[in-house]
Amino acid sequence: MRMNPYSIGVDLGGTNLRVAAIDESGVILHRVSIPANYLAGPDRIIDQIVSIVSEVRAEADLTSLRGVGIGVPGFIDMKTGVVVGSANLPGFEGFPVRDEIQKHLNTSIILENDANAAALGEMWMGAGRSYKDLILLTLGTGIGGGIVLDGRVFHGAQGMAGEFGHMTVFPEGNPCGCGNYGCLEKHASATAIAAMGRMMHFGPEVNTAADVFALAEQGNTRAIMVFEAMGRALGIALANLINVFNLPLYLISGGPLPAWDLFAPSMFKEIRRRAFTFVRTGARVEKALLGADAGLFGAAYLPFQ
Amino acid sequence: MRMNPYSIGVDLGGTNLRVAAIDESGVILHRVSIPANYLAGPDRIIDQIVSIVSEVRAEADLTSLRGVGIGVPGFIDMKTGVVVGSANLPGFEGFPVRDEIQKHLNTSIILENDANAAALGEMWMGAGRSYKDLILLTLGTGIGGGIVLDGRVFHGAQGMAGEFGHMTVFPEGNPCGCGNYGCLEKHASATAIAAMGRMMHFGPEVNTAADVFALAEQGNTRAIMVFEAMGRALGIALANLINVFNLPLYLISGGPLPAWDLFAPSMFKEIRRRAFTFVRTGARVEKALLGADAGLFGAAYLPFQ
Numbered sequence: 216m217r218m219n220p221y222s223i224g225v226d227l228g229g230t231n232l233r234v235a236a237i238d239e240s241g242v243i244l245h246r247v248s249i250p251a252n253y254l255a256g257p258d259r260i261i262d263q264i265v266s267i268v269s270e271v272r273a274e275a276d277l278t279s280l281r282g283v284g285i286g287v288p289g290f291i292d293m294k295t296g297v298v299v300g301s302a303n304l305p306g307f308e309g310f311p312v313r314d315e316i317q318k319h320l321n322t323s324i325i326l327e328n329d330a331n332a333a334a335l336g337e338m339w340m341g342a343g344r345s346y347k348d349l350i351l352l353t354l355g356t357g358i359g360g361g362i363v364l365d366g367r368v369f370h371g372a373q374g375m376a377g378e379f380g381h382m383t384v385f386p387e388g389n390p391c392g393c394g395n396y397g398c399l400e401k402h403a404s405a406t407a408i409a410a411m412g413r414m415m416h417f418g419p420e421v422n423t424a425a426d427v428f429a430l431a432e433q434g435n436t437r438a439i440m441v442f443e444a445m446g447r448a449l450g451i452a453l454a455n456l457i458n459v460f461n462l463p464l465y466l467i468s469g470g471p472l473p474a475w476d477l478f479a480p481s482m483f484k485e486i487r488r489r490a491f492t493f494v495r496t497g498a499r500v501e502k503a504l505l506g507a508d509a510g511l512f513g514a515a516y517l518p519f520q
Numbered sequence: 521m522r523m524n525p526y527s528i529g530v531d532l533g534g535t536n537l538r539v540a541a542i543d544e545s546g547v548i549l550h551r552v553s554i555p556a557n558y559l560a561g562p563d564r565i566i567d568q569i570v571s572i573v574s575e576v577r578a579e580a581d582l583t584s585l586r587g588v589g590i591g592v593p594g595f596i597d598m599k600t601g602v603v604v605g606s607a608n609l610p611g612f613e614g615f616p617v618r619d620e621i622q623k624h625l626n627t628s629i630i631l632e633n634d635a636n637a638a639a640l641g642e643m644w645m646g647a648g649r650s651y652k653d654l655i656l657l658t659l660g661t662g663i664g665g666g667i668v669l670d671g672r673v674f675h676g677a678q679g680m681a682g683e684f685g686h687m688t689v690f691p692e693g694n695p696c697g698c699g700n701y702g703c704l705e706k707h708a709s710a711t712a713i714a715a716m717g718r719m720m721h722f723g724p725e726v727n728t729a730a731d732v733f734a735l736a737e738q739g740n741t742r743a744i745m746v747f748e749a750m751g752r753a754l755g756i757a758l759a760n761l762i763n764v765f766n767l768p769l770y771l772i773s774g775g776p777l778p779a780w781d782l783f784a785p786s787m788f789k790e791i792r793r794r795a796f797t798f799v800r801t802g803a804r805v806e807k808a809l810l811g812a813d814a815g816l817f818g819a820a821y822l823p824f825q
Binding site for chain 2: 348362364369370371372373374375376377378379381382383384385386393394395396451454455456458459460461462463488489490491492495496498
């Protein structure tokens with residue numbers, strides 16, 4: 216059987232190792248997800264990747280495979296395919312991930328930071344389908360993100376572009392582990408929402424951002440305040456990005472996305488006040504669509520670029 | 521006589537209309553500067569440009585002319601060469617500057633925003649000579665700037681990228697005409713330095729940023745405070761840019777540049793605190809070199825791109 220060209224995307228994020236074969240029109244042909252034991256070290260993870268990719272590839276026509284894209288939670292030297300630094304993948308620093316995988320799989324292997332891959336995935340098959348330029352902010356434990364310019368990830372000089380989580384939004388705001396005060400991720404991540412919720416003394420049963428959201432949904436005005444504060448921080452950061460980039464699209468993803476109606480009004484209020492170009496240029500700030508699959512789609516898109 | 525390829529740069533900034541023929545190695549072959557009466561309207565200015573360019577061109581070998589680049593203080597539709605908006609050029613909005621000039625001069629005409637042209641000029645012949653990626657911030661009445669990525673101006677969707685002056689640095693800071701509070705240019709432009717100086721009640725003879733600088737040079741501690749405050753605002757904005765862009769070089773130009781030693785310490789302190797990637801990536805924040813000629817060099821560079 217003659218197949219459409221397809222690629223294989225690998226997402227090393229979170230607790231699962233996820234792999235999908237996706238054809239060039241974005242149809243998922245086959246997908247596999249297994250719990251990943253990152254503590255076992257790079258050799259074991261590489262073995263797992265090779266074995267799953269082989270399995271996924273066996274389901275399809277070999278000649279149509281365009282390559283394998285891998286989203287990695289860390290900084291990558293794009294020229295060498297080496298993971299330069301990663302807080303989430305102990306033992307991977309300095310490890311030649313690309314070459315080690317290429318030894319076992321006779322196809323082109325492309326590595327990308329997972330947050331960048333997610334931005335690319337949203338452009339390819341998500342909320343950015345009709346765009347070639349966008350910024351994605353992903354709200355999680357921290358705040359990650361990616362910049363896509365003219366259809367490609369913008370990396371900066373050392374692949375460290377898009378550190379949106381550490382943009383200063385309140386110069387005397389909450390302290391951050393990076394040594395700064397008022398980093399965006401200390402005011403607008405899921406972790407920040409949970410922490411602001413705890414400041415409100417809702418009680419021991421309210422621990423997570425989802426708990427604060429549930430309370431706000433019930434009409435609790437102090438829980439609603441938490442999301443208003445979070446939206447303000449997000450709006451200040453987005454206004455700065457709009458002033459600087461003049462892109463047509465800015466996307467928000469991550470766990471707090473269901474609370475959009477609670478944080479979006481204060482977010483847009485700050486954007487309108489602080490980015491005079493926002494209304495003039497018709498820029499859009501919208502929800503991302505692919506959720507946790509964005510990185511998988513983005514990784515699969517890499518060989519098609 | 522056989523000449524090196526050369527181009528003609530035109531700078532429509534400020535009070536003078538400046539034109540220079542510059543060869544591809546950056547040598548100025550001929551330059552002219554005349555007072556420009558922008559109030560006379562676009563037709564009169566176009567005539568002046570055509571006449572000076574013709575004069576400059578007459579000094580050189582016609583066959584070696586690569587084109588004319590024009591730096592314009594306004595937003596330009598890059599596809600059509602029309603000035604979309606300009607606070608400084610009344611009557612130019614919607615005016616087809618490129619086509620009108622091209623009617624009279626049989627060579628390629630390229631328009632560029634003057635702040636972007638200045639960034640390009642610094643890359644070509646200024647402080648960014650060994651770089652292809654940089655950001656330039658120009659401190660003047662407001663704060664303008666340009667982004668150069670991979671050797672070319674980054675414009676954004678509508679040519680409005682690089683509105684650094686309206687980045688929010690203090691969310692509850694000084695009010696700005698754009699409708700925002702705490703815009704960078706209300707805390708770090710030459711105008712802001714003068715205004716902060718007036719807040720200090722130095723007396724009627726201290727009116728301009730240069731006056732405040734002179735006082736600070738004499739050791740006046742309150743005048744020194746003005747530059748420290750200005751450096752902090754600049755540092756917050758630069759830290760955000762470093763976190764987002766991961767570029768190798770950020771340049772500062774404009775009238776307050778001689779006060780570098782007064783504002784740089786507080787600027788670098790904020791950058792180090794607020795951009796954890798600054799030290800890691802070896803990014804540089806430096807003085808621009810070309811002063812008021814940056815835009816002229818950048819305009820002349822456009823036909824060589």
